Amino acid sequence: MVLSVLDLGRLDYATGLALQKTLVELRHQQRTGNVLLLLEHPPVLTLGRNSSRANILASDEFLAKRGVELHEINRGGDVTYHGPGQLVGYPIFDLRSFSPRLGAVEYVRKVEEVLIRACGDFGIPTQRIAGRTGVWTLAGGSVLEKKIAAIGVHISRGITSHGFALNVTTDLRDFNLIVPCGIADxxxxxxxxEAATAPSMERVMHAVARYFGQVFEQQVLWLESLEDLLPSPAASPAQDTPLSFPKQLKHLTGEKETHFA
Known part of the structure; x- marks a missing residue:
């Protein structure tokens, strides 16, 4: 199988949601394959299905003054923060396309494995913690584990959306706006x-894409344009979902060039 990967750069959260919705529907209709979107968001707080508003420590007025958006969404998990310097990944996968078919828990464990391996490439040992989703540094002495990556997913009829957020060069002071994922301790x-030398976003992005290919046993195909994700008109009969993407993303279409990694 081929995994299509697209670097969207910095993208506002609402547009990212609209793109995911379009791709999920196309995946349901088998009009596109498995896709991994990699991007950064401007400052935004997201509230998952199981979140508590009490875990947002700042007032709506303060958030507005800071230019921090707030979105209530359908992924699992509690409140989290996205912002510049954080690699966000949205895998749009059909869990039935794998052999054997992946369940929800196994899928999340595999995403954690991808991020653990990617951190390892930069000399950062990380781990899972039982009962707590995400990726964590190792404890040592009086130093407790710290969360380096959050994971929150939504699965609809076997199709995944939302995904992970890996702190690369994130300004961690912005996490003071919330109780991250509802975990106060x-x-x-x-x-x-955590690394001896701060890694670049590009290097981290390529490491994550490479390990998605390895862990999910798919060949990684980097795309240059959203148009590469659309089936050709000849291969796709008329469907309810239009063969187009949200208008806010038109600047990402155009000349295309693909390469394998």
């Missing part, structure tokens, strides 16, 4: 703080 950290 652990801190967050970043690859910049």
């Amino acid at each position: 652990r801190e967050v950290t970043s690859m910049e703080l």
Whole structure:
């Protein structure tokens, strides 16, 4: 199988949601394959299905003054923060396309494995913690584990959306706006703080894509344009979902060039 990967750069959260919705519907109709979107968001707080508004420590007025958006969404998990310097990934996968078919828990464990391996490439040992989704640094002495990556997914009729957020060079002070993922007894950290040398977003992005290919046993195909994700008109009969993407993303279409990694 082929996994299509697209670097969207910095993208506002609402547009990212609209794109996911379009791709999920196309995946349901088998009009596109498995896709991994990689991007950064401007400052935004997201509230998952199981979230508590009490875990947002700042007032709506303060958030507005800081230019921090707030979105209530359908992924699992509690409140989390996205912002510049954080690699966000949205896998749009059909769990039935794998052999054997993946269940929800196994899928999340595999995403954790991808991020653990990627952190390892930069000399950052990480782990899972039983009962707590995400990726964490190792404890040592009086130092407790710190969360370096959050995971929150939504699965509809076997199709995944939302995904992970890996702190690369994130300004961690913004996490003071919330109780991250509702966990008050652990801190967050970043690859910049944990690695001997701060990695670039590009290097981290390529490491994550490579390990998605390895862990999910798919060949990684990097795309340059959203148009590459659309089936050709000849191969796709008329459907309810239009063969187009949200208008806010038109600047990402155009000349295309693909390469294997």
